[in-house]
Amino acid sequence: MESNMFGKLQQQFLCCYPVNKMAWSTLQLPLELDAQRALIAATCAHPLNQRYPVRRSYQEAFVKRLMHVLKDHEELHDDIYDSLCGQLAKATINESAGDSSPAYAYKHYVLQPHEQITLRESNSFVSEGTTGLCTWEAALALADYLLEHRNLLQDKNVLELGAGAGLLGILLKQKSLQLPVQQVLITDGSEACVQLMRDNIAFNFPESDDVGKPQCAQLRWNQISEFPWTEYPSPDLLLAADVIYDDTQFSALLKALDYIYELRGNRCEMLLASTVRNVDTLHNFMQQLEEHHYQVTPCANVSACASHFCRDHTAAVQIVCIKR
Template sequence: MESNKFDKLRQQFLCCYPVNKMAWSTLHLPLELDEQRALIAATCGHPLNQRFPVRRSYQEAFVKRLMHVLKDHDELHDDIYDSLCGQLAKTSLDAAPATSTYAYKHYMLQSEEHITLRESNSFVSEGTTGLCTWEAALALADYLLEHPNQLQGKNVLELGAGTGLLGILLKHKALKLPVGQVLVTDGSNACVKLMHDNISLNFDDASEEATPQCAQLRWHEIKEFPWSKYAAPDLLLAADVIYDDTQFSSLLAALDFVYELRGNRCEMLLASTVRNVDTLHTFMEQLELHEYQVTPCANVSACASHFCRDHTAAVQIVCIKR
């Protein structure tokens, strides 16, 4: 069916997958004019993108790449030109830079279900790197979807949750994951505000039990956190939180506190993009010194992945017990 013909490109476009790595080979060239129109409708014209648009520079790059792919065609559909001209016009007319600080990404799940996230267009913004979703969070999301038994009845605490992807995923009503309370936290006030916004985007008038809870938690102030307001955590999650070795001592102190609070009856899943092997190795050594047992977890293969993500980026997932 034509409606399914461009599913992969649609999925990649909506989550801003790198344009040069998109599944252009799935296009059976040449494309008739009605097929060109359908492709634009499935991407730039998709209702999600119309309501919550992905960043303009990405849409422009996508259309330019599409035009290159179709360069040998005698004729291009007007919708392709209109999409490109529209993005260029919006960029040139945008006199207020603040309006382009944030954009959206949409992660398609099963059928037409999705997660929509508002994210920063910059890797570092407002003094934090947590305002956009990183590769390790997607890898950990894949792992949890493949191993839902690890969530069975457990209350989850996420540290350094950033945009809130994992918490929103765990409580997504369409997935029906067997999880208890989900509490997403971050030390950055900007991240906490963004998580609140993203939770509101994805849950309409749901009860507190049906949505992730959100709070600010600075690791070095973990003893002052109002633990009595939340369920005792059984499973801790963290993704891309150990790239800065100056934060190791506060993170380890936070882990020690939570594990002691729970009488060591909890465990942690930690996902890390392997940028610096020495930094990663140093943290694993410090975990051993703090008497934690670290077990590697198998990554989800590219063919089984639920997300469009760059599988060439090495991500290590480990289970931490005591």
């Protein structure tokens, strides 16, 4: 992906970063017509978005915000109007045909020039009985943490619990990043999530063999002993992001952790990232970890200036290391 004068806005647009928090201040106003055209070419008309579009509602919100930023300009480029009219026309056509908004759209996480992770994700926070069909803030924070602490991955077999759309597992096996990880297995209890992970793995690793890409499987925490453990390498490092927002799942998760740690003779550790939505819920789970004889150590978050992802750093995320 070629660098350009609108690189930050392009990166934010492709991963659906909140429109009201985008780097609009990087625009050198007033923006000449050629620059306006170049901005649309870098975002709405970008080849990735044309082929694998982000949410229609997001594109519409982006163009409207851009028009507001340029409200004092005497003239706006036709490409800006065309981008907005195109999204409104699609919505009108779908409504006329009795179709609702598409259930899925894409996000593109740009890691470096010519390298990105593309994920197909649900347009709804809750879909098919699960919240795992889209990427949450804690997964991005944990991805940043792993990229800044590559030594934690050295020769490790990784198991992710509640992997959702599969961002972390796909990141770990990106050839261009050359992370020192061994086998990566990403799991979820939802059949819909597992199918989505398979699709996203196939999309991001079209030519890789099994060693060069993550594996995925369905793993229900309350049926942990029934999982075919002998078919996969023994895990050294467990990962999980945004899996403890529901205290009704604590018991099943703790039993799953107990089983895996005992299976490994306690020779493994876990990195758990959680968005701090409810302090009491988070504290409750940490207390239960201690009751199950785990040692919990807080980990420092990656700063905004060192982040590899466009993510909302105002959202509090707690990362802890769990050992026994």
